Amino acid sequence: MTGLPRIIAGVIGGVVIAGAAAGFAVTxxxxxxxxxxxxxxxxxxxxxxxxxxxxxxxxxxxxxxxxGGKSFAGGLPVPTPFGTxxxxxxxxxxxxxxxxxxxxxxxRAMRSGVNRDGQHLYPTFPYDHFTHVSDQDDAALYxxxxxxxxxxxxxxxxxxxxxxxxxxxxxxxKLLFLRHGSFEPDSNKSAEWNRGAYLVEGLAHCGACHTPRxxxxxxxxxxxxxxxxxxxxxAYPINAQSPAPVPWDAAALYAYLRQGFHPDHGTARxxxxxxxSNLSSVSESDVRAIATYMASVFGVxxxxxxxxxxxxxxxxxxxxxxxxxxxxxATGASIYAxxxxxxxxxxxxxxxxxxxLALSTALSSPDPRNAVNIxxxxxxxxEGQRSPIxxxxxxxxxDDQISALLRFLRARFxxxxxxxxxxxxxxxxxQTQTVFLQPSSGxxxxxxxxxxxxxx
Amino acid sequence: xxxxxxxxxxxxxxxxxxxxLLYVLRDEIKLNxxxxxxxxxxxxxxxxxxDGKAVLSCVTPVLLLEGKQVTTxxxxxxxxxxxxxxxxxxxxxAAQCGYCIAGMMMRAQALLQRNSKPTDEQIRVExxxxxxxxxxxxxxxxxxxxxxxxxxxxxxxxxxxxxxx
Numbered sequence: 001m002t003g004l005p006r007i008i009a010g011v012i013g014g015v016v017i018a019g020a021a022a023g024f025a026v027t028x029x030x031x032x033x034x035x036x037x038x039x040x041x042x043x044x045x046x047x048x049x050x051x052x053x054x055x056x057x058x059x060x061x062x063x064x065x066x067x068g069g070k071s072f073a074g075g076l077p078v079p080t081p082f083g084t085x086x087x088x089x090x091x092x093x094x095x096x097x098x099x100x101x102x103x104x105x106x107x108r109a110m111r112s113g114v115n116r117d118g119q120h121l122y123p124t125f126p127y128d129h130f131t132h133v134s135d136q137d138d139a140a141l142y143x144x145x146x147x148x149x150x151x152x153x154x155x156x157x158x159x160x161x162x163x164x165x166x167x168x169x170x171x172x173x174k175l176l177f178l179r180h181g182s183f184e185p186d187s188n189k190s191a192e193w194n195r196g197a198y199l200v201e202g203l204a205h206c207g208a209c210h211t212p213r214x215x216x217x218x219x220x221x222x223x224x225x226x227x228x229x230x231x232x233x234x235a236y237p238i239n240a241q242s243p244a245p246v247p248w249d250a251a252a253l254y255a256y257l258r259q260g261f262h263p264d265h266g267t268a269r270x271x272x273x274x275x276x277s278n279l280s281s282v283s284e285s286d287v288r289a290i291a292t293y294m295a296s297v298f299g300v301x302x303x304x305x306x307x308x309x310x311x312x313x314x315x316x317x318x319x320x321x322x323x324x325x326x327x328x329x330a331t332g333a334s335i336y337a338x339x340x341x342x343x344x345x346x347x348x349x350x351x352x353x354x355x356x357l358a359l360s361t362a363l364s365s366p367d368p369r370n371a372v373n374i375x376x377x378x379x380x381x382x383e384g385q386r387s388p389i390x391x392x393x394x395x396x397x398x399d400d401q402i403s404a405l406l407r408f409l410r411a412r413f414x415x416x417x418x419x420x421x422x423x424x425x426x427x428x429x430x431q432t433q434t435v436f437l438q439p440s441s442g443x444x445x446x447x448x449x450x451x452x453x454x455x456x
Numbered sequence: 457x458x459x460x461x462x463x464x465x466x467x468x469x470x471x472x473x474x475x476x477l478l479y480v481l482r483d484e485i486k487l488n489x490x491x492x493x494x495x496x497x498x499x500x501x502x503x504x505x506x507d508g509k510a511v512l513s514c515v516t517p518v519l520l521l522e523g524k525q526v527t528t529x530x531x532x533x534x535x536x537x538x539x540x541x542x543x544x545x546x547x548x549x550a551a552q553c554g555y556c557i558a559g560m561m562m563r564a565q566a567l568l569q570r571n572s573k574p575t576d577e578q579i580r581v582e583x584x585x586x587x588x589x590x591x592x593x594x595x596x597x598x599x600x601x602x603x604x605x606x607x608x609x610x611x612x613x614x615x616x617x618x619x620x621x
């Protein structure tokens with residue numbers, strides 16, 4: 001081989017080596033040395049306490065705890081369009097948890113999505129948000145987690161197909177979508193607003209559910225908070241596109257996030273139940289900050305939205321008109337009158353009385369899923385707490401009857417056009433609901449590590 | 457006028473279609489086992505079985521029941537020939553005031569029909585919607601286990617009239 005071919009071969013060889021080196025540099029992360037699990041006494045109780053509140057804001061227990069299982073021991077299946085990913089054990093168990101992780105290893109996982117061994121973590125762990133968490137807050141979270149009871153719970157193997165089961169692929173995802181340090185405080189805004197922005201964009205990772213994702217599973221930056229999917233529920237748009245009949249403001253958001261309900265909006269249920277349950281245990285000022293920031297994301301309601309909100313509130317105060325037998329929704333109206341109105345029009349206060357459905361976001365949303373889910377499975381009361389309750393109707397109504405009811409509710413209680421896909425949504429929800437209704441031993445929204453809540 | 461199938465018999469119903477099943481059972485068909493507790497589907501005293509599933513009859517309008525099979529406690533057994541679930545509740549003395557017990561038995565019956573050997577945990581979860589204010593929960597738990605054993609033996613295997621499906 002002489003002359004030109006040799007040069008070409010040389011260039012190709014060089015490119016391959018450079019490519020391999022670049023690929024190695026992108027994908028390879030070193031292991032961080034294992035430590036002996038630190039003694040409980042080595043952590044400042046005040047730091048641990050702060051870590052508990054931060055863990056509640058981060059909703060960590062929700063994904064890292066199987067319903068009815070030991071707190072933070074992982075193993076919860078998280079369905080994604082790419083397969084099922086199981087959450088990891090973040091108790092300080094040396095063999096199966098993070099007991100041998102140093103604070104540096106923990107911080108790297110939060111910031112860059114890499115475990116102690118140097119393996120890339122799937123972005124179901126929302127490090128695209130957690131990368132914004134400060135060093136001090138990571139230290140507090142670390143102190144809190146390392147002082148939980150260790151649980152021996154080996155990780156469950158993810159169910160992903162090739163090539164997504166190869167963790168180096170995640171390095172490419174990060175190259176495209178992981179942005180470090182993109183959160184900057186806005187000096188034109190109040191300290192409370194900035195605190196809220198820091199929490200919402202970072203640890204609270206609201207966008208992980210409420211922002212739609214692209215084909216590669218990354219949040220779409222140009223559709224922030226425009227609504228997403230989670231566990232067969234719709235996470236509502238929480239920006240100017242919010243379908244809530246009454247526009248949200250900071251005071252209503254605060255009450256809702258803190259107590260889990262607001263009289264003008266109803267009760268937080270579905271996956272949001274865990275979130276509000278956690279937020280009920282953190283400092284009031286942080287919840288206010290989140291509410292203040294999110295109110296600015298929702299934006300000032302337009303005069304039209306304001307009028308519609310007032311109309312919805314007025315409708316909620318007035319009794320429903322009598323429906324005529326010729327009404328195309330007469331069957332739905334009869335079902336509503338007998339099965340729903342006794343609670344939803346009784347005028348008892350939310351959350352123990354049903355919200356007047358003129359105020360229901362589920363009914364004014366373009367997507368009927370949440371309304372269908374609630375009608376099918378109802379709302380189970382939380383063990384040991386005063387909590388809302390609604391019977392499910394999966395056993396007493398067939399798909400046609402539930403569809404008829406939903407068409408009536410949509411026509412009667414929202415000012416939106418009819419849903420186009422009610423029947424299919426009901427049939428689909430019934431499928432997933434059979435999974436949902438499997439007896440689970442734990443409460444559906446366990447408070448953040450309830451046994452520990454009053455301790456440091 | 458609609459036809460309602462209760463405990464294997466057809467009944468012509470005069471009530472309006474949006475009348476809750478509980479009122480039709482008690483007032484029109486005169487079957488008084490199902491009880492009115494809260495009328496809001498929150499206490500379980502009105503539980504009956506519809507096509508094999510436990511249903512709260514106070515929030516179930518009869519118009520939903522066209523072509524379905526309703527079973528009440530009267531359809532399971534009689535005083536002279538109690539069904540296994542009834543025998544079990546008597547033998548365990550699981551009733552105090554008894555108001556919730558008909559509903560408890562119906563929901564337990566529906567559970568046992570699809571799971572003949574439920575665990576303690578499964579019984580607790582299943583009966584969660586049914587409230588008992590007297591506090592006989594431990595006896596109720598034992599009674600459901602006992603009913604499972606009774607149903608397992610050949611002589612007590614099928615409920616009376618065979619209408620609970």
